Amino acid sequence: MDIVTILTVAVRHAGPVLLVAMGGLLASRVNIFNLALEGFMLIGAFSSIVGAFYTGNVWLGVLFGVLASTLMIIIYAVFIIELEVQPVVCAISIITLASGLTRYLLNPVFGVSGRYVLSSELAMPVVHMNWLEAIPVAGQILNNHSLLVYFALVLPFVLAFVINKTKYGLDIRAVGMNEEAAVSAGIHVRKVKYSALMINGILCGLGGAELALSVYMFNVGMTNGRGYTALAAITLAGCNPLLSLITCLLFGFAESLVVSLSGVGFSSYLLGMLPYALALVAAVAPQVARRCIHFIKRKKSETEMISEYYRN
Amino acid sequence: MKRKLKKTLAMMLAFVLLASAVSGCGSKSGGESEKHRIAFVSYQAFDSSEWLQNLTKGLKQYEEENENVEIKCIEALAVDQYETKVRACCEEGFDIIITTYSDMADATIAAAADYPDIKFGILQGEMENIADYSNIADFHLNRTETAFIQGCAAALMTKTGKVGFVGGSDSGGINEILAGYQQGIAYIDNGTEDVVTYCNSFTDPTIGKEYALQLIAGGCDVIFGAAGGSGTGCAQAAEEQGVMYAACDVHYTDAAPNAEIGSAMNYFENMVIAFIDDTIHDNYQGGTSREYGIAQGAAGYEFADNDLAPQDIQDQVMAVSEKIAAGEIEIASEPLHK
Amino acid sequence: MRNRKVINSVLAIMIAFIMGGLMVLLSGDSPLETYSVLLKGSFGSLNALKNTIRYSIPVVLLAYSFSVCNQCGYFNISHESQMYSASLAIVMVSELTQGWPSWLRLILMMAAACMASIAACMIPAAAKFGLGVSEVVVGVMMNYLMAYLTKHMIAFSFIAQPGSSSIMSLPVSESVGAVSITVSTVVIILLYQFVMKKTIPGYRLSVVGRNPLFANASGLPSMRIMLSSAVVGGLLTGICAIGEMLGYYHIIYSDFAVDIGFNGMTAALLGAQNAIGMLLGSLLLGALKSGSVLLTVVTSVPAELVDCVKGFVMFFATVTFIRSDVWMRKGGK
Numbered sequence: 001m002d003i004v005t006i007l008t009v010a011v012r013h014a015g016p017v018l019l020v021a022m023g024g025l026l027a028s029r030v031n032i033f034n035l036a037l038e039g040f041m042l043i044g045a046f047s048s049i050v051g052a053f054y055t056g057n058v059w060l061g062v063l064f065g066v067l068a069s070t071l072m073i074i075i076y077a078v079f080i081i082e083l084e085v086q087p088v089v090c091a092i093s094i095i096t097l098a099s100g101l102t103r104y105l106l107n108p109v110f111g112v113s114g115r116y117v118l119s120s121e122l123a124m125p126v127v128h129m130n131w132l133e134a135i136p137v138a139g140q141i142l143n144n145h146s147l148l149v150y151f152a153l154v155l156p157f158v159l160a161f162v163i164n165k166t167k168y169g170l171d172i173r174a175v176g177m178n179e180e181a182a183v184s185a186g187i188h189v190r191k192v193k194y195s196a197l198m199i200n201g202i203l204c205g206l207g208g209a210e211l212a213l214s215v216y217m218f219n220v221g222m223t224n225g226r227g228y229t230a231l232a233a234i235t236l237a238g239c240n241p242l243l244s245l246i247t248c249l250l251f252g253f254a255e256s257l258v259v260s261l262s263g264v265g266f267s268s269y270l271l272g273m274l275p276y277a278l279a280l281v282a283a284v285a286p287q288v289a290r291r292c293i294h295f296i297k298r299k300k301s302e303t304e305m306i307s308e309y310y311r312n
Numbered sequence: 313m314k315r316k317l318k319k320t321l322a323m324m325l326a327f328v329l330l331a332s333a334v335s336g337c338g339s340k341s342g343g344e345s346e347k348h349r350i351a352f353v354s355y356q357a358f359d360s361s362e363w364l365q366n367l368t369k370g371l372k373q374y375e376e377e378n379e380n381v382e383i384k385c386i387e388a389l390a391v392d393q394y395e396t397k398v399r400a401c402c403e404e405g406f407d408i409i410i411t412t413y414s415d416m417a418d419a420t421i422a423a424a425a426d427y428p429d430i431k432f433g434i435l436q437g438e439m440e441n442i443a444d445y446s447n448i449a450d451f452h453l454n455r456t457e458t459a460f461i462q463g464c465a466a467a468l469m470t471k472t473g474k475v476g477f478v479g480g481s482d483s484g485g486i487n488e489i490l491a492g493y494q495q496g497i498a499y500i501d502n503g504t505e506d507v508v509t510y511c512n513s514f515t516d517p518t519i520g521k522e523y524a525l526q527l528i529a530g531g532c533d534v535i536f537g538a539a540g541g542s543g544t545g546c547a548q549a550a551e552e553q554g555v556m557y558a559a560c561d562v563h564y565t566d567a568a569p570n571a572e573i574g575s576a577m578n579y580f581e582n583m584v585i586a587f588i589d590d591t592i593h594d595n596y597q598g599g600t601s602r603e604y605g606i607a608q609g610a611a612g613y614e615f616a617d618n619d620l621a622p623q624d625i626q627d628q629v630m631a632v633s634e635k636i637a638a639g640e641i642e643i644a645s646e647p648l649h650k
Numbered sequence: 651m652r653n654r655k656v657i658n659s660v661l662a663i664m665i666a667f668i669m670g671g672l673m674v675l676l677s678g679d680s681p682l683e684t685y686s687v688l689l690k691g692s693f694g695s696l697n698a699l700k701n702t703i704r705y706s707i708p709v710v711l712l713a714y715s716f717s718v719c720n721q722c723g724y725f726n727i728s729h730e731s732q733m734y735s736a737s738l739a740i741v742m743v744s745e746l747t748q749g750w751p752s753w754l755r756l757i758l759m760m761a762a763a764c765m766a767s768i769a770a771c772m773i774p775a776a777a778k779f780g781l782g783v784s785e786v787v788v789g790v791m792m793n794y795l796m797a798y799l800t801k802h803m804i805a806f807s808f809i810a811q812p813g814s815s816s817i818m819s820l821p822v823s824e825s826v827g828a829v830s831i832t833v834s835t836v837v838i839i840l841l842y843q844f845v846m847k848k849t850i851p852g853y854r855l856s857v858v859g860r861n862p863l864f865a866n867a868s869g870l871p872s873m874r875i876m877l878s879s880a881v882v883g884g885l886l887t888g889i890c891a892i893g894e895m896l897g898y899y900h901i902i903y904s905d906f907a908v909d910i911g912f913n914g915m916t917a918a919l920l921g922a923q924n925a926i927g928m929l930l931g932s933l934l935l936g937a938l939k940s941g942s943v944l945l946t947v948v949t950s951v952p953a954e955l956v957d958c959v960k961g962f963v964m965f966f967a968t969v970t971f972i973r974s975d976v977w978m979r980k981g982g983k
Contacts, residue, residue, distance in 0.1 A: 096961035100954040114359025117566040219541035221515040268510035269802035276794040287781040391906040400947040414814035436815045484815040
């Protein structure tokens with residue numbers, strides 16, 4: 001498998017995770033550690049399949065996914081903000097509810113159990129851009145993805161702009177840094193938190209819809225830990241949108257590498273460790289490097305000082 | 313105000329307790345002496361694998377056709393629930409209890425020791441000292457047989473000489489299927505080589521699709537998916553790329569309507585029903601281990617409705633099937649390579 | 651003030667049960683029957699009580715482990731990796747010391763388990779305090795890594811059991827009785843409450859947790875105390891692993907520790923990180939589990955709905971309905 005294919009698969013794999021990660025990033029910027037990204041993504045996936053089934057249109061299916069996910073997150077928001085439930089406990093219960101409900105509803109809605117496959121006409125359409133064929137390597141990697149994946153690639157830049165350059169972004173940062181100060185500055189803290197969570201819900205719905213509609217089916221538990229990967233990606237990146245783009249792509253690259261290295265004879269379990277080992281290295285390496293550089297600089301200035309002293 | 317609240321709480325608690333006491337009284341089903349109560353405890357979710365879905369459907373049908381039989385299918389998905397659920401079944405008056413896979417072997421042994429009158433059966437248990445347990449019967453469906461036939465079909469149908477395998481996990485059950493597949497390919501002996509991958513998930517069609525796409529890009533034109541829900545993704549990949557798909561336990565009429573060359577069907581329900589029939593007709597063989605395969609009607613190779621295999625290849629494949637049923641071909645259960 | 655919190659939790663749990671009952675009703679089963687079976691399965695017979703205790707013990711140990719670390723600012727979510735490390739250590743020692751006297755093997759296995767889980771607990775702590783890396787990321791990654799490593803070991807290494815239809819390790823012949831496990835857990839619970847409330851190290855821990863800078867300024871060695879909280883947390887998880895492995899399983903099954911950390915963390919948060927609250931929270935989770943065992947065997951309520959009821963209970967159990975401002979305005983106590 002060549003590097004271009006690996007990178008293409010990486011982008012394709014990172015798409016849904018990126019959407020969900022951006023949602024989680026916005027929530028964590030207002031100090032809500034949304035552990036339940038996995039649950040919201042699953043609900044988005046299931047609802048998008050239900051929507052596409054009943055309306056016969058892919059994009060209406062996406063809309064359904066977004067609406068369902070946003071509705072759930074509003075409930076979550078009410079519980080954490082108004083009723084002051086512990087966010088982590090609430091998140092765990094949302095995840096449990098989401099997986100139980102989506103599994104249970106397959107029977108009443110579709111009459112099947114375990115998975116439901118739509119007709120292939122309802123697959124997420126893949127966009128082929130002719131002008132990208134002219135660009136040698138990057139063009140091939142970025143070509144032939146769905147619209148939602150392209151949106152996911154552009155979103156970090158949009159979010160970075162919104163957070164750093166707009167008034168709304170300033171409000172978000174203020175609430176995140178010091179809620180009481182924000183209140184005294186006249187910022188409507190509850191409104192900001194709710195809106196951040198709602199955007200989170202929309203993005204999780206989009207991520208789930210992309211995941212499900214690109215294979216035009218729903219399978220019980222199909223998110224398979226992507227919500228947690230998104231959380232890890234944004235925590236690694238310190239909740240910075242552009243760095244999160246890089247970490248999500250890194251995770252996608254690692255998964256793609258695992259796929260390409262299979263079939264050679266490595267233990268599939270050891271291969272499965274690869275993305276997480278890579279993430280650990282990505283988390284630890286910059287800090288280790290920083291300390292080493294700091295140590296070297298200090299040593300250098302110390303020897304300089306001592307030689308100065310002896311010269312005098 | 314606080315006292316009032318406490319009072320209401322106390323009343324609510326009392327009500328709940330009273331309600332449960334009252335409703336708990338009459339809910340035990342009177343044991344009719346003729347009815348056999350059978351419990352089937354699965355270590356996997358019922359909707360996770362196709363063979364398990366077929367099994368539960370078959371058991372429900374059997375229950376409807378036979379009035380003297382009551383079957384309850386129970387999931388025990390976490391390791392700490394195996395023994396407690398089996399014991400709960402013992403206490404609730406089930407007289408035949410069927411457990412699954414070597415994961416539940418210890419739980420079955422412990423419960424069987426305490427309830428010598430209950431007849432236990434274990435599916436794919438692979439218990440070594442089965443003779444020591446007189447009230448446990450081990451039955452095993454040899455999935456290598458239909459996988460062998462699938463390997464033959466794949467080797468006969470391939471035009472590029474390369475076929476692929478996507479397994480759900482690198483474990484005994486899947487490797488059995490892989491072993492049959494590889495030996496089937498070797499049996500046809502036309503230079504076909506196979507590539508083995510494991511996608512480490514039974515519920516992720518997106519990643520299954522990626523694994524299949526990678527195999528296809530590497531030159532495979534037949535993909536054999538033994539990975540539950542992830543396999544559906546493999547079938548989709550085969551359909552989209554115009555290559556052939558070899559199915560396991562199911563026909564992918566929804567995901568791959570034009571790509572299938574045949575399905576290695578394993579009728580676990582036939583095996584379990586045979587065990588139940590034997591047991592209720594006083595033919596219970598505790599302490600033994602029985603193998604089921606094509607010859608016992610517990611497995612078979614089926615072609616899809618608009619199958620890609622032409623008639624002569626279909627005939628060749630069914631001839632192999634008959635040879636296996638007659639016991640003329642020996643199939644080992646260890647894969648040749650990974 | 652504390653009474654209000656207790657009333658809140660109880661009220662919340664009642665509402666949760668009502669909502670769960672509604673869901674069961676909508677799906678066609680009887681909520682009264684469901685709840686009566688849940689009660690019967692968790693407290694209705696000697697066997698039920700034994701099951702409830704058996705399920706509550708790992709939860710309470712992990713809840714204390716989480717709480718000790720959390721009080722020092724170390725968000726310990728790597729319980730799965732600690733459990734896997736400890737159980738791998740037990741089975742490896744068991745295989746390497748075949749034929750040695752039983753009491754020696756038992757001691758060695760328990761020591762190895764504790765050392766392995768302490769090491770696994772220290773890694774995210776060291777990353778956080780030594781390198782400034784988020785311990786959440788390190789912890790979650792370690793969970794996945796140890797899960798895969800365990801699967802690899804029980805599939806291919808010298809501890810793998812050949813010829814089984816699923817991957818699992820070789821069995822460990824030594825055993826620890828359920829009674830000893832229960833008694834040890836009770837001792838640990840009492841010790842924990844005593845140490846945290848009445849002794850100097852316990853006090854130091856809570857001071858460091860509340861304000862590490864102030865603690866440093868007062869002369870307490872914050873770093874050392876925080877790392878020692880990780881040691882205690884790891885030790886508790888190691889004891890939990892010993893109980894599970896030597897008490898019940900004797901074999902490492904694939905993914906046996908999935909979500910075990912979540913349960914402990916939930917109990918810790920449900921109990922507001924107060925020793926008795928965590929015990930009650932663990933008992934609640936244990937009771938739900940043992941009740942659901944009977945529920946799936948006796949009724950036709952699908953397992954997913956039982957999960958939903960569990961979800962609802964956790965949902966509501968820390969809701970503060972009665973807000974402090976309402977009480978103050980009404981002049982209530």
